[in-house]
Amino acid sequence: MTQAQDPILTARGLVKRYGRVTALDNADFDLYPGEILAVIGDNGAGKSSLIKAISGAVTPDEGEIRLDGKPIAFKSPMEAREAGIETVYQNLALSPALSIADNMFLGREIRKQGFLGQWMRMLDRPAMEKRARDKLTELGLMTIQNISQAVETLSGGQRQGVAVARAAAFGSKMVIMDEPTAALGVKESRRVLELILDVKKRGLPIVLISHNMPHVFEVADRIHIHRLGRRLCVIDPKQYTMSDAVAFMTGAKVPPEAALAA
Amino acid sequence: MSVETTKASGPQEFEKTLAASDTSVASFDTHSRTPLESIQHRLHKSPAMVPLIILLLSVILFAIVVGGRFFSPFTLTLILQQVAITGMVGIAQTLVVLTAGIDLSVGAIMVLSSVVMGQFAMHYGVPAPVAVAVGLLVGALCGFINGILIARVKLPPFIVTLGTWSIYAAINFIYSGNETIRSQDLETTAPLLQFFGGSFKVGGAVFTYGVLLMLIMAAIAWYVLNHTAWGRHVYAVGDDPEAAELSGVRVDRMLLAVYTLTGIICAIAGWALIGRIGSVSPQAGQFENINSITAVVIGGTSLFGGRGSILGTIFGALIVGVFALGLRLWGTDPQWTQLSVGALIIVAVGIDQWIRKISA
Numbered sequence: 154m155t156q157a158q159d160p161i162l163t164a165r166g167l168v169k170r171y172g173r174v175t176a177l178d179n180a181d182f183d184l185y186p187g188e189i190l191a192v193i194g195d196n197g198a199g200k201s202s203l204i205k206a207i208s209g210a211v212t213p214d215e216g217e218i219r220l221d222g223k224p225i226a227f228k229s230p231m232e233a234r235e236a237g238i239e240t241v242y243q244n245l246a247l248s249p250a251l252s253i254a255d256n257m258f259l260g261r262e263i264r265k266q267g268f269l270g271q272w273m274r275m276l277d278r279p280a281m282e283k284r285a286r287d288k289l290t291e292l293g294l295m296t297i298q299n300i301s302q303a304v305e306t307l308s309g310g311q312r313q314g315v316a317v318a319r320a321a322a323f324g325s326k327m328v329i330m331d332e333p334t335a336a337l338g339v340k341e342s343r344r345v346l347e348l349i350l351d352v353k354k355r356g357l358p359i360v361l362i363s364h365n366m367p368h369v370f371e372v373a374d375r376i377h378i379h380r381l382g383r384r385l386c387v388i389d390p391k392q393y394t395m396s397d398a399v400a401f402m403t404g405a406k407v408p409p410e411a412a413l414a415a
Numbered sequence: 416m417s418v419e420t421t422k423a424s425g426p427q428e429f430e431k432t433l434a435a436s437d438t439s440v441a442s443f444d445t446h447s448r449t450p451l452e453s454i455q456h457r458l459h460k461s462p463a464m465v466p467l468i469i470l471l472l473s474v475i476l477f478a479i480v481v482g483g484r485f486f487s488p489f490t491l492t493l494i495l496q497q498v499a500i501t502g503m504v505g506i507a508q509t510l511v512v513l514t515a516g517i518d519l520s521v522g523a524i525m526v527l528s529s530v531v532m533g534q535f536a537m538h539y540g541v542p543a544p545v546a547v548a549v550g551l552l553v554g555a556l557c558g559f560i561n562g563i564l565i566a567r568v569k570l571p572p573f574i575v576t577l578g579t580w581s582i583y584a585a586i587n588f589i590y591s592g593n594e595t596i597r598s599q600d601l602e603t604t605a606p607l608l609q610f611f612g613g614s615f616k617v618g619g620a621v622f623t624y625g626v627l628l629m630l631i632m633a634a635i636a637w638y639v640l641n642h643t644a645w646g647r648h649v650y651a652v653g654d655d656p657e658a659a660e661l662s663g664v665r666v667d668r669m670l671l672a673v674y675t676l677t678g679i680i681c682a683i684a685g686w687a688l689i690g691r692i693g694s695v696s697p698q699a700g701q702f703e704n705i706n707s708i709t710a711v712v713i714g715g716t717s718l719f720g721g722r723g724s725i726l727g728t729i730f731g732a733l734i735v736g737v738f739a740l741g742l743r744l745w746g747t748d749p750q751w752t753q754l755s756v757g758a759l760i761i762v763a764v765g766i767d768q769w770i771r772k773i774s775a
Contacts, residue, residue, distance in 0.1 A: 231663045246661035248651040250721040255647055260663025262644035274643040303459065306773060 167216035176202035178382030189359045191369040194379030208240040209233030239324030243331040245316040249305035254285040257319045288322040310341030321352045329360045366395040459773045462715040466730035477741030488620035495626045498736035502629040504703045505710040505728040506636045507680035515653040515720025516572035521681050522703035523583035528554040529685035533596045533695030536605035543607035551682045558678020566670035591697040598693035612690030625687040637725045653720025713763045
């Protein structure tokens with residue numbers, strides 16, 4: 154495993170309360186370079202609160218998050234993005250009527266050089282389209298003719314591809330993917346899983362949130378099991394079965410000491 | 416990729432058959448389309464096509480039934496003059512509708528601003544440029560109030576602007592004492608207010624500065640919407656505000672800016688309105704809110720936000736202008752204009768719904 158290296162991102166003792174509900178109860182989290190870490194947990198276990206804390210969508214009440222050893226406190230997803238943490242949301246966060254290129258650069262458009270860009274605020278469409286095309290080709294998503302095609306004319310898997318390509322293009326530290334296969338058919342899911350492995354090959358660590366155990370066991374290097382607002386254990390998918398994982402997740406079985414220590 | 420062989424926990428049994436299936440899922444395939452589907456796709460790409468075609472057809476139609484009188488440079492530029500105000504307010508309305516909002520108070524803001532300009536110039540004795548500036552400021556303030564209520568207090572745009580429409584209209588009448596400032600008085604004291612009524616001739620064609628202003632405003636709005644990040648964000652906000660927010664667009668700030676800008680554009684239209692009618696009248700332009708929405712809708716901009724164009728709105732305003740003048744020259748009852756505009760609105764929305772059903 155990759156444990157010998159220093160983690161990219163660590164979280165210690167995260168607490169998040171919503172009124173009387175404690176969504177995160179001293180949760181810990183570690184992500185190592187180059188790995189795919191799956192995060193699983195029952196509904197209401199606090200998975201999304203954990204992920205939102207890391208991606209800047211919520212600010213934890215207590216606890217510490219460190220990126221590359223340096224403490225960070227994101228106040229918005231924008232700040233997390235600037236720090237190199239990209240998130241592929243379950244709803245993809247794409248703008249259907251805008252083109253593929255416009256979507257990939259939404260919120261961080263490239264402007265032309267000189268007077269046109271400085272004073273006229275003119276977008277550099279050719280540059281954006283070229284980078285979008287390069288990225289999609291790199292991920293094998295492109296037998297393309299039309300990068301200026303509206304996203305709403307694409308299929309579900311293609312849209313997922315655009316969202317993943319956007320994250321991979323801008324994520325310098327890590328990519329978080331929230332249920333990337335939940336809305337897809339069997340065939341498209343398979344393509345997206347390959348895409349996830351492709352992104353990993355490029356050296357970007359990935360946090361994968363999923364309910365789909367076969368998918369999790371297929372691609373994950375380690376599995377973080379979240380239960381009752383905290384990290385219950387981290388297991389190696391090669392040493393445990395899916396039913397073990399589900400049993401840990403639901404509390405039907407207590408994980409061994411070794412996994413707890415991880 | 417050969418996930419299947421390298422990983423111990425490979426695909427599920429039921430997924431095995433996939434190995435032989437087409438792997439180019441995420442490619443952008445082009446299956447053959449029926450002619451109707453290609454039309455749908457083309458219209459989807461350039462939403463201003465429908466109003467442009469309707470505009471050309473209606474010009475040809477009236478050129479045939481009315482004859483040379485209609486097809487003269489004079490008549491055609493007269494239509495431009497008649498739609499200039501609606502066009503300007505329509506540009507503002509387009510911005511709002513693109514964000515999936517609506518502004519019913521545009522007409523009231525326009526008139527209130529023009530009344531403020533007139534009152535300041537005539538009754539407070541301030542120099543005309545200052546009076547104009549104050550009028551623009553009032554327009555901006557009206558729009559800003561709409562924006563705060565919509566973006567910060569999160570009230571629905573329809574309700575907010577329905578309310579402020581009444582409020583701004585009432586302020587307009589109370590403030591002006593329902594008094595019209597006569598054209599002659601303006602001419603002697605503050606001719607600047609009538610500036611946009613001035614005109615120049617090119618052959619038989621007559622252009623007012625108001626028409627020129629509308630065309631310049633349309634060009635600027637087109638540029639901003641299509642070639643700046645801010646413009647793309649306007650579309651993104653109307654398309655899916657949540658997605659826009661997650662992509663890093665500050666949605667509430669954007670809405671505030673759009674409604675404030677709308678107020679300013681309406682105030683500029685108010686200035687041009689003084690030029691158009693010569694005097695400052697609190698009664699003028701009462702239906703510009705409805706006219707501008709009509710132009711926007713006939714122009715192919717979707718009331719659900721996120722798609723449409725400035726060009727479409729200008730075409731939409733021109734279509735109404737062509738029908739109004741064409742039918743009048745033809746000698747029909749003016750109600751026929753109302754009737755055909757109503758029919759056009761319904762056809763336009765029908766076409767919009769059809770285009771939105773596009774699939775890959």
